[in-house]
Amino acid sequence: MAGHPHSVEEGAVRFVAAPVDLGGTGHYVHWGVVQLSVANLVVIGLMLVVFVAALLLPFPRGRGQGRGRG
Amino acid sequence: MSGEGAAGGGWTGALRRRATRALPPDKLLPDAQPAYMASWIYVFGVLTLAALMIVLVSGGVLALKGPAWWHVSGTGRYVNSLHLWSVELFMFFMVVHLWGKFFMAAWRGRRALTWVTGVVCFLVAIGTAFTGYLVQQNFDSQWIAGQAKDGLNSVGIGAFFNVLDFGQMLMWHILLLPFALGALTAWHVLLVRLRGIVPPIDATTPPATPPAPAATREAAG
Numbered sequence: 001m002a003g004h005p006h007s008v009e010e011g012a013v014r015f016v017a018a019p020v021d022l023g024g025t026g027h028y029v030h031w032g033v034v035q036l037s038v039a040n041l042v043v044i045g046l047m048l049v050v051f052v053a054a055l056l057l058p059f060p061r062g063r064g065q066g067r068g069r070g
Numbered sequence: 071m072s073g074e075g076a077a078g079g080g081w082t083g084a085l086r087r088r089a090t091r092a093l094p095p096d097k098l099l100p101d102a103q104p105a106y107m108a109s110w111i112y113v114f115g116v117l118t119l120a121a122l123m124i125v126l127v128s129g130g131v132l133a134l135k136g137p138a139w140w141h142v143s144g145t146g147r148y149v150n151s152l153h154l155w156s157v158e159l160f161m162f163f164m165v166v167h168l169w170g171k172f173f174m175a176a177w178r179g180r181r182a183l184t185w186v187t188g189v190v191c192f193l194v195a196i197g198t199a200f201t202g203y204l205v206q207q208n209f210d211s212q213w214i215a216g217q218a219k220d221g222l223n224s225v226g227i228g229a230f231f232n233v234l235d236f237g238q239m240l241m242w243h244i245l246l247l248p249f250a251l252g253a254l255t256a257w258h259v260l261l262v263r264l265r266g267i268v269p270p271i272d273a274t275t276p277p278a279t280p281p282a283p284a285a286t287r288e289a290a291g
Contacts (some may be wrong), residue, residue: 047165050166051166051169054109054110054166054170055111059108059110
C-alpha cells in the first residue's frame with residue numbers, strides 16, 4: 001500500500017500527516033524545573049507572531065469611512 | 071397596570087428604567103465607534119466570541135450524545151475534534167486580545183471591572199479546559215487526573231474538588247464552568263458597551279464637565 005493511496009481521502013491524510021508524526025512520542029524542552037512540549041512552544045511562538053502582526057499591520061478602512069465618530 | 075407614571079411599575083419598572091438609562095438601544099447596539107477602534111486587537115476580541123459560540127454548540131451536541139460517543143462514532147470524533155480545535159482557537163484569540171489590552175492599559179477611565187471580568191474569563195476558561203481534559207474517558211484523562219490530584223490535594227482543593235471523580239468533573243465541565251464563563255462573557259461585553267473602548271494612552275483627556283457658557287464666551291473674548 002505504501003506510496004499508492006487508495007482514495008483521495010487517504011492521500012490527503014497521508015499528505016497532512018507527513019510533516020509531523022502525531023503517533024510518536026512527544027518532544028519536550030527541559031529548562032530546570034520547567035518542561036514544555038515542543039507543540040506548546042510552537043503555539044506560543046505563533047501567538048507572539050500573530051500579536052506582533054496585529055500591532056504592525058495597518059487596519060483596513062472601508063470607503064467613506066475615513067474617520068469614525070469620536 | 072395603568073397610570074404608573076415615570077416612577078411606577080414596582081421593582082420591574084425600576085429595573086427597566088435603570089437598564090435603559092445605563093444602556094439605551096443606540097448604546098447597546100451602536101452603529102458607529104470611535105476612530106481608535108480600528109485595531110486588530112478588537113478583531114481578536116470578536117474572534118474569541120465567535121470561537122466561544124462554536125465551543126458551546128459543539129459541546130452541546132457532545133452533551134446530547136454523551137461523553138463516550140466520540141469513542142464509538144466517526145461523527146462523534148468529528149464533533150469532538152470540532153470542540154477541541156474551537157477551544158484551541160478560543161484560547162489563542164483570547165490571549166492575543168488579552169496581551170493587546172494589557173499594553174493598552176485598558177483599565178483606564180473607570181474600566182477596571184471590564185479588565186477584571188476579562189481576566190477572570192481567562193482563568194475560568196483554563197478551569198473549563200482542564201475539566202474537559204479530565205472527561206475524555208481515555209488513558210490521557212486518567213494520567214492528567216492522577217497527576218493533578220497530588221497538586222490539588224497538597225493545597226487542600228481536593229477536599230471539595232476531586233479530579234478522580236468523573237461525575238463531578240463532568241458536571242463542572244458541562245454545567246457550572248460554562249455557565250460562569252457565559253455569564254462573565256456577557257457581563258464583559260455589556261461593560262464594554264457601558265464604558266466604551268479605552269482611548270489611546272496619548273489621547274487628550276476631555277474635561278469631565280463642559281465649561282459654563284459664560285466662561286466659554288469670556289475665553290472666546
